[in-house]
Amino acid sequence: MKFFSSRLDVLDPLLGIRSWGLILYGALPACLSLLGFVEIKVGLIGDQKPIPIFQILIPIVLVSLIPLFVTFLLVRAREREWYLTNDFLNLRSAVTTFLIVVFATAISGAAGIIQHRYVIDLKAFQFWRMIGVLAECFLFGVASLVFSSTLFATVLTKGTDLPGLPSSGFVSVLAKIRQQLIALQQSPVWLDYQCEAGTRIFEDLRVEGVTLLMDFQIALSQPGHRLAKKSLRLQSLESDLIIFNQSIRRIKDAEVPATILFRWQGLFADLSKFEGDQLENLKVERDRYKSDYEVLQRLRSLKLGG
Amino acid sequence: MANLRYAVIALKKNEVDQVVNQLAGSPFDPVARWLGQSKDLFYGPGNEDWKPFNGKTIDALINETKGQYSNQTNLVNDFKQRDRNYDVVSPIRVYFIDAFALFHDKYFTLVNKLDALMAVQNQCCLVISNDWPKDIQQGALDKYSEVMSEVYDKYRKGRLHRIAMREDDLKNFRNYLFNTIGQEDLPAISKEAEIKKKLPFETDTVPGRDN
Numbered sequence: 242m243k244f245f246s247s248r249l250d251v252l253d254p255l256l257g258i259r260s261w262g263l264i265l266y267g268a269l270p271a272c273l274s275l276l277g278f279v280e281i282k283v284g285l286i287g288d289q290k291p292i293p294i295f296q297i298l299i300p301i302v303l304v305s306l307i308p309l310f311v312t313f314l315l316v317r318a319r320e321r322e323w324y325l326t327n328d329f330l331n332l333r334s335a336v337t338t339f340l341i342v343v344f345a346t347a348i349s350g351a352a353g354i355i356q357h358r359y360v361i362d363l364k365a366f367q368f369w370r371m372i373g374v375l376a377e378c379f380l381f382g383v384a385s386l387v388f389s390s391t392l393f394a395t396v397l398t399k400g401t402d403l404p405g406l407p408s409s410g411f412v413s414v415l416a417k418i419r420q421q422l423i424a425l426q427q428s429p430v431w432l433d434y435q436c437e438a439g440t441r442i443f444e445d446l447r448v449e450g451v452t453l454l455m456d457f458q459i460a461l462s463q464p465g466h467r468l469a470k471k472s473l474r475l476q477s478l479e480s481d482l483i484i485f486n487q488s489i490r491r492i493k494d495a496e497v498p499a500t501i502l503f504r505w506q507g508l509f510a511d512l513s514k515f516e517g518d519q520l521e522n523l524k525v526e527r528d529r530y531k532s533d534y535e536v537l538q539r540l541r542s543l544k545l546g547g
Numbered sequence: 548m549a550n551l552r553y554a555v556i557a558l559k560k561n562e563v564d565q566v567v568n569q570l571a572g573s574p575f576d577p578v579a580r581w582l583g584q585s586k587d588l589f590y591g592p593g594n595e596d597w598k599p600f601n602g603k604t605i606d607a608l609i610n611e612t613k614g615q616y617s618n619q620t621n622l623v624n625d626f627k628q629r630d631r632n633y634d635v636v637s638p639i640r641v642y643f644i645d646a647f648a649l650f651h652d653k654y655f656t657l658v659n660k661l662d663a664l665m666a667v668q669n670q671c672c673l674v675i676s677n678d679w680p681k682d683i684q685q686g687a688l689d690k691y692s693e694v695m696s697e698v699y700d701k702y703r704k705g706r707l708h709r710i711a712m713r714e715d716d717l718k719n720f721r722n723y724l725f726n727t728i729g730q731e732d733l734p735a736i737s738k739e740a741e742i743k744k745k746l747p748f749e750t751d752t753v754p755g756r757d758n
Contacts, residue, residue: 496617497552497638503621522624525559525593 257333259468260320262405267341271348271385305383312386313338323407327544345382411463414456421453423545431541434505436498443493450486484536508534550617551729552638555605556654557597557645560590566650578686582647594620597645599674600714605643608717615725642671646687649694658695666697670707672720677712
């Protein structure tokens with residue numbers, strides 16, 4: 242069970258597992274075919290042998306492209322909010338969109354069987370006819386995305402508390418954390434520091450770091466969606482922020498301007514700009530706090546979409 | 548209450564061979580040979596990685612209790628780069644000195660320049676381990692009295708300098724300093740910086756000595 246859980250945590254950012262609730266709401270409109278609201282006939286496909294690929298396939302691709310692309314963009318927009326970073330965003334959005342279409346296709350096929358439009362008979366199996374049926378079901382699945390219910394549209398465009406999806410409270414705190422992290426990444430402390438600037442910048446950063454940690458706790462205290470919350474811990478962001486705060490405090494506590502500058506250089510500066518004894522001392526300093534330096538670089542390189 | 552600001556004057560591992568070569572064939576030849584054999588036990592990549600006693604780094608020994616001392620060794624390096632600007636090292640209160648560093652040209656010159664200032668304004672703790680052979684101890688002590696003559700003189704006259712021969716000597720000195728001068732209300736560095744901004748000056752005159 243633990244093995245499965247740890248694999249799930251790793252696969253989540255790749256496959257968008259926490260957003261698979263969207264499949265439920267995305268494929269739901271496909272059930273409309275049971276009620277007979279929509280009917281699609283791709284008769285030509287089944288009747289002709291062999292299938293005229295360029296005459297039929299290209300129009301199918303063209304027709305389905307726009308609904309698929311719009312669905313992909315809507316899914317992508319939601320997944321951007323549900324995950325802290327943009328790592329693998331396109332991959333997981335594509336996977337979720339693909340699964341929505343597969344499920345919608347399967348549902349419309351099942352509805353066709355219930356309505357006796359399709360019959361499962363292995364003895365009378367005809368390959369081209371099956372391709373035609375699949376194309377019909379696929380087109381219906383795509384059409385159902387166009388005919389998205391109000392619920393589906395709401396789910397994809399607004400933050401609402403729906404079963405199987407991260408709560409709106411969690412998403413809003415996550416958005417706040419992301420915003421603060423972007424502000425932190427854009428701080429001038431990563432690029433330059435002069436003794437004359439004093440310690441104000443470090444004091445401000447320390448306050449930002451403490452606020453971030455508090456927001457982090459608020460995000461984790463939100464109800465529901467275990468996987469979404471667990472992934473925050475997995476990214477070790479909490480411990481990274483603690484180390485960030487400690488590093489900033491260590492710099493600020495040096496008191497003496499020259500030492501503040503030295504400690505800042507050890508953790509933030511581009512060492513290629515130094516030479517001789519100064520470079521040697523800074524290398525020793527950086528090696529001494531190597532793990533802290535790596536944490537800072539990790540925070541700086543988070544893909545937050547800012 | 549500000550932390551006690553200290554600096555470490557000790558060899559780095561990559562500087563040991565230089566000392567060994569320098570001393571080979573001199574009256575300090577036994578020191579050189581012994582040092583060459585023991586360098587891995589005592590030295591690391593940085594000054595603060597020096598391990599004077601029982602494999603513990605000087606930084607770890609001084610900072611056993613957090614929030615009492617503040618490492619300012621980088622100021623000594625700044626001083627080397629900005630020759631004879633005594634303002635740079637003025638925030639340092641305590642120096643922990645590796646006796647073997649005095650055999651290295653770089654540190655020899657450094658402590659020689661700072662000797663008079665250290666003697667009256669700072670507290671120096673020279674480390675000569677009791678575990679070293681007797682002749683090595685004596686060689687190190689001779690070098691100390693030669694290079695840091697002012698500090699050595701003040702030490703004999705009763706000023707607060709120390710020779711630490713065991714780990715507990717070092718800890719005793721560390722705690723004693725913190726319990727005495729560490730309790731003094733020193734002006735905040737930010738206030739000092741404000742004053743210096745209004746009255747900027749750089750000096751190469753050692754306080755207490757006419758150059």
